Amino acid sequence: MKLYNLTRFAAAIVVAIGTSIASVSFVAAQQQFISIGTGGVTGVYYPTGGAICRLVNKDRKEHGIRCSVESTGGSIYNINTIKGGELEFGVAQSDWQYHAYHGTSRFEDNQFEGLRAVFSVHPEPVTIVARRDAGINNITDIPGTRFNIGNDGSGTLGTWEVIEEAMGWSRDDLALAAKMKSAETGSALCDNKIDGYFWLVGHPSALTHETIASCDAVIVPAVAPEIDQLIAERPYYRNATIPGGMYPGNPDDIPTFGVGATFVTSADVPDEVVYLVAKAVLANLDDFRKLHPAFANLKAEEMVSDSLSAPLHPGAIKAYKELGLIE
Ligand code: GLU
Numbered sequence: 001m002k003l004y005n006l007t008r009f010a011a012a013i014v015v016a017i018g019t020s021i022a023s024v025s026f027v028a029a030q031q032q033f034i035s036i037g038t039g040g041v042t043g044v045y046y047p048t049g050g051a052i053c054r055l056v057n058k059d060r061k062e063h064g065i066r067c068s069v070e071s072t073g074g075s076i077y078n079i080n081t082i083k084g085g086e087l088e089f090g091v092a093q094s095d096w097q098y099h100a101y102h103g104t105s106r107f108e109d110n111q112f113e114g115l116r117a118v119f120s121v122h123p124e125p126v127t128i129v130a131r132r133d134a135g136i137n138n139i140t141d142i143p144g145t146r147f148n149i150g151n152d153g154s155g156t157l158g159t160w161e162v163i164e165e166a167m168g169w170s171r172d173d174l175a176l177a178a179k180m181k182s183a184e185t186g187s188a189l190c191d192n193k194i195d196g197y198f199w200l201v202g203h204p205s206a207l208t209h210e211t212i213a214s215c216d217a218v219i220v221p222a223v224a225p226e227i228d229q230l231i232a233e234r235p236y237y238r239n240a241t242i243p244g245g246m247y248p249g250n251p252d253d254i255p256t257f258g259v260g261a262t263f264v265t266s267a268d269v270p271d272e273v274v275y276l277v278a279k280a281v282l283a284n285l286d287d288f289r290k291l292h293p294a295f296a297n298l299k300a301e302e303m304v305s306d307s308l309s310a311p312l313h314p315g316a317i318k319a320y321k322e323l324g325l326i327e
Helices: 002-022 045-058 075-083 094-102 155-167 182-190 206-214 225-233 271-282 285-289 314-322
Strands: 031-037 065-070 089-093 115-131 146-148 176-178 196-200 217-220 238-242 254-266
Touching (some): 045 254, 065 271, 089 115, 094 115, 115 271, 155 196, 182 196, 206 217
Parallel strands (some): 031 089
Antiparallel strands (some): 238 254
């Protein structure tokens, strides 16, 4: 829990200084500023960005790069903002990396061919958290409830829309379709303003933990023939399990499906910068793994290949060749 308190403290600082420096990139007196777009402060993207910056900033005196983290709306916001040149890096769900690069789904009219992969991070299963009294025992019980489907710009909302279509639901099937930011959903659930919320997130995550610790809430499965079909048809979805015992009062494994969190950039970001960032993480993976419990099982060989559908950035390729991770 210490880590989570720290991230919140860090969030306050980022909010305070973020608008003035975080999205500006310039070279001045050998210093270069880079920003990483993440997600809500109680998610896992935010501490992921923090962990990457920590390893980069450790050697700042040598390379002159100063890395900072921005709390944002999530995957789709991050990809679009990298495309606009206002962020150098971002964390994004593997399904939205795929769609942005290929110009499909939400990116049909907004393809980003310059999107480049750096590495993949933790798995992000579809996570449905519901009040125990709401009668939601599986994803199929969501229609008719007051439910948070994700904020604009989040990968969560984008993936909700895919699921909604696959299940044959319309938005009106929900008694309330809330679009709060992830950080607001835990108190809304505990205050009985919503019956449940949905997001794609690594585990353990601070918000999921906070919700379950604050009121009687459960994590429920996402199992349905329509979901099996989605997984069979699309390369970026896979079966997943949220391990039992990870959160209090939720002793059983929860079958669900999900994507991977990935770290992305633009072909316009210089090779030396991406090289330094990729190397700071992959050459120090033991340190990186200790920075968040969701990183515990990361393996270097998987991080440089799994869940990446955009091409690797040339700077990342150079780093991984040097580290002997790719040929
Ligand atoms: N996967 C989520 C999204 O893109 C963010 C999860 C997090 O903040 O850790 O919407």
